[in-house]
Amino acid sequence: MFSLARKEGRKGHSSADHDSAPVRNARGRSGGGLMSVFGFGGAQPPKLVGLQYAALARSATLRFGVFVGAAIPAITFWEDSAGIWLAGGWFGLVFMLAAALLRLERGFIDAERRTLSKEEQRTHIATVGLAGMLWAGPMLAFPDAMASGNAPQYAVMALLIGVFVLALSVVPRAALTFVGIFGVAGTTAMALAGDISGTIAELAYSLVVAAGAMSLSRLYLRLRLTEANLAEKQETVSLLLHEFEENSADWLWQVDASRRVRGVSPRFAHALMMEPREADGQPLLRLIAGEGWESGALPSSLRDLAERLKRRESFSNMMVRVSMGGRTRWWELSGTPKHDEHGQFSGFRGVGSDVTEQRESAEKIAQLARYDQLTGLPNRMMLTEALGTALQRAEQWRTRCAFLMIDLDRFKAVNDTLGHQIGDKLLAQVSRRLRVLMGQHDTCGRLGGDEFAVVMADVNDREAVDRMAHAIIDVLSKPYDVDHHTLYVGASVGSAVGPRDARTVETLMRNADLALYRSKDEGGGSHFAYEPQMHAHAEERRKLEFALRHALERDELELAYQPVVDAETEEVLSFEALMRWNSAEFGRVSPAKFIPIAEDTRLIVPIGEWALRRACDEAARWPSNIRVAVNVSAEQMLDANFASTVVSALASSGLAPERLELEVTESIFLRDGGAAQNTLNQIQTLGCGIALDDFGTGYSSLGYLRNNRFTTIKIDRSFVTGAAKDSPESLAIIRAVVAMCDALGMETTAEGVESERELERIRQLGCTKIQGFLFGRPMGALEASALLESRTERRIA
Structure with a gap:
């Protein structure tokens, strides 16, 4: 928006503040600001000057007629004192000056579209001043004529002069220049003629006309500024909308009271996969429902949109599943009801955008965030959420849930000897076996590495957890065929039951972990349920570590x-x-x-x-x-x-x-x-x-x-003890080891010899x-x- 009273160096004000400065001055701001707006005591904004002089040009013919008309009654009461010829000559000068002023002011018709020069402004003020002096001359030269009782003619003249000044008020400086000269001359003439009442009347008349001119000038300026600001705002909005349509991925949409699309923009038509003229006038819901419109099988988001439109409610960032060309798309729509000048509902208008790609990316990110990419099982985050839901349900309905932690035995050996690629394939097979064991209310997932977990949401049978744990151990302990390698890994399981063992997710998982640690500590391949003393054991271990x-x-x-x-x-x-x-x-x-x-x-x-x-x-x-x-x-x-x-x-x-x-x-x-x-x-x-x-x-x-x-x-x-008891296996193993070491040049040391019998047997075997x-x-x-x-x-x- 343009600024009409911008000053260099002002900070922190918007353009709207600058544009409204002349209006605030016109409403009564005193001092240099007001004088500047009216053209006194400072530089006027070029746009303001253009508005004033363009309006002056549009009323130039009216002022010409009024100015010449005012001179006709003046001749009647100056004719007796000045003579017919002098009065007629004065009238001719008035006519010629009025014509010159008419021609000059008509040249300002394009003032809004160009910058008016200071010389042009000074020429106009000088011409108006010359007109005022043309009237002042006879009043000062023949003061008795004004007081001689020609009241009707004088009243007509004064009225027309007043109209002339008021018509000139769009340029306050010109109006005040003329009325100032005319008023001073008239007041002086009345005083010279000794007409005290006439002097007062003339002075009052001049002041009233000047005040009226100033008021009209201010009113005009406020009106024009408001019009100009509105016009420029409309232009700005149009430019922004055009820019929005051209450069944004969004589009504008609107429907009438019958929910039929109107004013279809090219971008909206592109989203509809139609030409603007084809879409215009068709029901919005029919356009975006696809085949579901005929069958009535509309998605819930589309039904929600229809309900909002029906209730005439505003909505923002509503995700709507639409069907375009047989393909499902996702739109994000915002809409606001609109009303006509009588306050009657006339439809909706709003903004929309196709967010299909963003939604698919978000769903993929959510998938990555909640599922393990190697096995496809729920990850720790999703398992935690499932356990939280199960615990909440168990508390509410006074039932039980369980959390089982599973650790693969000997998996690290597979990873270290055969490589991570084989290990990953083994984990994938483990996940498939776990899925088969899951019931309707069970969720299995991978915590990380070779650790898995199972959430049992409904545990009414006291033996159900133990059965599940042993089923897991049995299934996971069976041989695996991975890239022509036959692999054997076992499983250790630790479990905790909620809310008996814990009432929070974190505590229940920790207790199941303690039970798993006990299982691993006992050699693996077994299931241990959480017991309170396990916590004491873990606390003791923590203190020992410290x-x-x-x-x-x-x-x-x-x-x-x-x-x-x-x-x-x-x-x-x-x-x-x-x-x-x-x-x-x-x-x-x-x-x-x-x-x-x-x-x-x-x-x-x-x-x-x-x-x-x-x-x-x-x-x-x-x-x-x-x-x-x-x-x-x-x-x-x-x-x-x-x-x-x-x-x-x-x-x-x-x-x-x-x-x-x-x-x-x-x-x-x-x-x-x-x-x-x-x-x-x-x-x-x-x-x-x-x-x-x-x-x-x-x-x-x-x-x-x-x-x-x-x-x-x-x-x-263990072999030494077995040999002392004549265990065939122990004897055979020791003999084999001794023979092998003798062949390889190694020595053998028998550990744990505590009796003469053991010593004798070890000597016999050759250690x-x-x-x-x-x-x-x-x-x-x-x-x-x-x-x-x-x-x-x-x-x-």
């Missing part, structure tokens, strides 16, 4: 050494370093408790390094023929810096590499066989020995023995070394040194 994190800095860890002797001579050959924890808070904690915690939290890495360095330091004080064995976890072996740690421990202690033996279990090869073997090769290159602990209790793959050069194979205590309580319990470093000294003294004696 205390274990500070055990090293508090110097609470220590090493115990158990002797390993020669099977024939019973001479001490080495000691196995065993970790012990004497906690200030919990007292002596069993390794069976804190070692698994250390491995789960990877605290085993710094603790294991400490144990390695301490054992090397202690062993360096023993006789040079005595070795020390240190257990190494899978977490340590897979640490990239472990070989460097071994080198550092040997260097700082001065222990010869061949006196250090590292004991590992088969589990390291299940994590990352390549990395473990590489680390073992580096350690063996140093000259250290490698012992394979607990052989026979795990996978016991002969491939481990083929690919790695072990110095010792340790036979688990080379023995470890067990029969020859010594784990002891401190000082006791181990004392034992070695006594053995040495006994041998010397």
Whole structure:
């Protein structure tokens, strides 16, 4: 919008504020602002000047006639004093000046479309001033003629002059210039003639005419400004609508009172897949309902739209499913009722847009957010929502629901040995088997990794959860055929029942997790239901973990050494370093408790390094023929810096590499066989020995023995006990292991020998070394040194 009174430097005002400034001045603002608007004391806005002078041009002929007409009665009362010829000459000058003014003002007809020059304005004011002086001359020259009683003629003249001034008021400066000269001359003439009442009347007349001219000028200006602003607003709206139609993805739509589309825009017609003329006048609902219009099978969103139109209610951002050309589309519509000038309802108008692509994208995002992409099962978010709904329903109807957490046994071995691609295909098969087990009120999903879950929304039978859990274990434990690999994995299940075990989703899931942890802790392949003491066990484990994190800095860890002797001579050959924890808070904690915690939290890495360095330091004080064995976890072996740690421990202690033996279990090869073997090769290159602990209790793959050069194979205590009881299986296994080790140049150590019967049987079977309580319990470093000294003294004696 244009601004009529814009000033340089003003900030924070809208264009509408600038446009309305002259109007506020015209309503009574005093001072320089008002004078500026009327053309005094400041520069007028060009648009305002154009409006004034264009209006002046349109009434130029009227002023010409009034101006000349006013001179006719004036001649009658100046003729006697001035004479016919002088009065006639004056009339001729009036006519010529009026004609000149007419011609000048008609030249302003295009003033609204151009900028009027200052020279043109000054010329017009000067001409009007000259006209005023033309009238002032006879009044001042013949004052007696005005007071001689020619009242009727004077009244007519004054009336016409007043009309002339009021017609000139569209340009306030011109009107005030003329009335000022005319009024001063008339008042002066009356005073010179000694007519006091006439003087007062003349002065009052001039002031009234001037005030009337100012009022008309202000009224005119307000009217024209309002018209101009409305016109420009309409133009702006038209431009915006055009721009909207041309550049926006939305469209404008409108229907009449009968809900028939009217004024169809090209973009709306394109959305309807029709020409504008074809769509105009047709019912809106019929156009967008497709085949459903005839059958009456309308979607709920379309029925909602029809109801809103029927009730004549405004609506905003309504999602409507429409049918265009046999295809389903989604529109977002907003509409407002419209009324005619009499307040009668005349239809709806609004804005619409096709949001099909956006909706499909949103649905896809929702799918990604709520479903697992690998298995297609509900993910953790959707399972949580399902469990929340089940809990709420159970509370409301006093029933029960259940949450079962499922963890695959031995899945990590599959992933690590055969790769993630095979693992992913295995998970997909697991998900298909779980789906088959689900009932009408059950929901299964994947929590992540190899963890799955089941929400049982209706559990009325106390045994239903246990039946479901064992069905899951049985089905998932059957063999899988994946890319020509026959795979076996089991499942462990933990369950919690709501609202008995918990009344919130988070607590119920946590309790099921505690039950699952118990199942895994018991070896897997089983189902455990939540029991309150599990929470106490978990809390104890949490406290143990917290205390274990500070055990090293508090110097609470220590090493115990158990002797390993020669099977024939019973001479001490080495000691196995065993970790012990004497906690200030919990007292002596069993390794069976804190070692698994250390491995789960990877605290085993710094603790294991400490144990390695301490054992090397202690062993360096023993006789040079005595070795020390240190257990190494899978977490340590897979640490990239472990070989460097071994080198550092040997260097700082001065222990010869061949006196250090590292004991590992088969589990390291299940994590990352390549990395473990590489680390073992580096350690063996140093000259250290490698012992394979607990052989026979795990996978016991002969491939481990083929690919790695072990110095010792340790036979688990369970086989030693079985051999002492003449168990054929135990005897056969020990004989096979001994024979294999003899062939491969390895030594064998029988663990857990506690009786003479066990010792005799182990000697018969050919084991080379023995470890067990029969020859010594784990002891401190000082006791181990004392034992070695006594053995040495006994041998010397």
